[in-house]
Amino acid sequence: MVEPTPTTAQPAAPTPAAGAEPIISANGLSRAYGDRMAVSDMTFDVLPGTILGVVGPSGSGKTTTIRMLTGTLSRTSGEVQVLGEDPMRFSRRARGRIAYMPQLFSLYEDLSAQENVGFVAALYGLGPFRRRGRIRRALEVVDLWDARHRLARDLSGGMQRRLELACALVHSPEVLFVDEPTAGIDPLLRQSIWDELRDLRNEGRTLVVTTQYVAEAEYCDRVALIVDGELVALDEPGALRQMVFGGDVLQVDTTRAVDPELLAGIGGVTSVRQTAPRQLMVTVEDAGSLTPQIIDALRAGGVEVAGIEEHQPTFDEVFAGLVEQRRALRGQTDLDLSERRGADGE
């Protein structure tokens, strides 16, 4: 089980009230299909009014996790509470407060966009007069109001995903489980969908969103990185960067070739990597306080600084780093085990 230490990085969302109780909590959540563990021993909490991004490659266990949270899939072991209830025994009231947007388009192709949203609204008990305004608002949120009379089968893939989202929103749920909202969608539209998800978060809703696009972790308040059904890391996006790179990363450009050793003696500098003859990537504990010292040290060595700025590693890099760390940790564990077995054998 991985229980990463939370960091102090700033969340991208309005901070939930101090001491707020988690609206979702999973403890030791596992699901097996026969002998194969699809999800192993996952533990995490989600605070109200935040987005938890469940990020991982295809087949890593994201959908299994989200389905266990919605009660559409039973768990093999562990405990889950959503809105204070076990999803497998949700009360009608609790069901009315959550929404689930499945990974695959499952709406009715022969109904118009408006009719599909209306159908889902009625499933949540919204009468004809009450749902009229809700349908309009939901379709406007996903920018489909103008296409409301088009049959679902005539909508593009991206519009169908947005229609699914509108259906999930129509009854104004407190908690949304959104499975792969951006899968197979062009980058511009992905950005727009994330804008909508963040708007919902800003309205105070809680979202659990799965995505296979690692870069989208950036849009989340907290990120659960899943690989092979295991939770590799759980933290805020900035904190995950620090976790991988050991601090802030500064990109230093100089006017002439520079020797990395010039920065070796500065306290707080954890590593220096030369990426070009006139460029260094310097990892520091705190970029704000150490930048002047780095400039001074280079000047003292006769090198002028042409530019210095904080480098934001992409989440692809962060993801790769985390997976590498995990492999290294596993390799070390395997090595220890084999050494122990060898010693036992002797």
Place this chain on the structure above:
Amino acid sequence: MSDLVQSLVRIGSFTGKELREVLRRPGVLASLILGPFLIMFVFGLGYSGYRDPFRTEIVLPPGDEFPRDPEYYADLAPGRLDVRNIGEEIGPAQQRLRDGDIDLLIVAPENASAELREGRQTTIRVMWNEVDPVYDQLAALATSILTSSLNAEIIERAASEGIAFAEGDLGPAADVPPEVIARPAQAETENVAPSKPDVLAFFGPAVFALVIQHLAVTLTALSMVRERLSGQMDRFRVAPVTSMELLIGKYVAYAFLSLLVTAIVGALLVFVLGVPMLGGWPTFVGIVLLLTFASLGVGLLISLVADSERQAVQLSMLVLLASVFFSGFVLPVTDFAEWTQYIAYALPVTHGIATLQDEMLRGSISMEWMLLVLAGIGILLYAVSLLRLRRILRSAD
């Protein structure tokens, strides 16, 4: 909003969705309303109920006293024999029978008169070449009629000869004509049924019942399978909707559709095709609703066990096939062995056909218990479907 109102809203959502989906497909709409009517119309135009008489060849012994006129033999079994040839050689005639050029070969006995005079029965050989059991029975019937007529003809001649002999030797004999001696009794027939439907009118209610069942079974089976396979069940699992609301919503939608089809096709049947409606429309509608209720149960059951749309269609077709064979649509249910009749009575359409034909053609239902069975099938299948659906929605596997 009260729970009851919310529940009604949910039921309404399924009903509205089903109706929209069906009505939005013009092809389905056409097959719903025009299909049954067109089937019956073509059936009525194309099927007269008239069967061609058997193409017959008669082989007579050379030089015998049997008449040589084909009309003579055709008149012995009116409308059943088309005597194409009268010959004297059996070999070529048998070959023509094998080749399918004729249907019936009648071989008269040699020395028939002599045999008869000596008090021995003669044998007429009749051969046919038919694998269809219905035609086989008809050929046997035609032969039986022919033999009876021929016997009567012989008795009539013998009586005629006897009377002439008696009159010649003994003076005027009893005043009994030979045809009365040969045929002392004759039948005067009367069908006391309240209507005399032609073939179209007789089969109209049966086709209608079969179409109602098939539509309900197919549409429901496909609808639910689609929902299961598309992942829509996950949405229902998460939403505050119950399996009973889902089922009732679908039942209401299809009951409405059936009534719509019933109204239009029923009116076309009675007012355009001239099928009698001796009973009352309310009973007619009641039967249709019961038939729809029971048929929806069959469709739901199929949808809840089928793994794919293809399998749902296959199972629906199997139900249709069983219905055509066992329901009394083609062959009377009572013609089957007792254990097979249980299969027939398990099919909603069996009761639908019998009660609709009774109501329309006789003006009242003679077997009211069939309505109870129809309702029983509907309730049983609804309960089974409800339990199965509840299990599916709760299984979360």
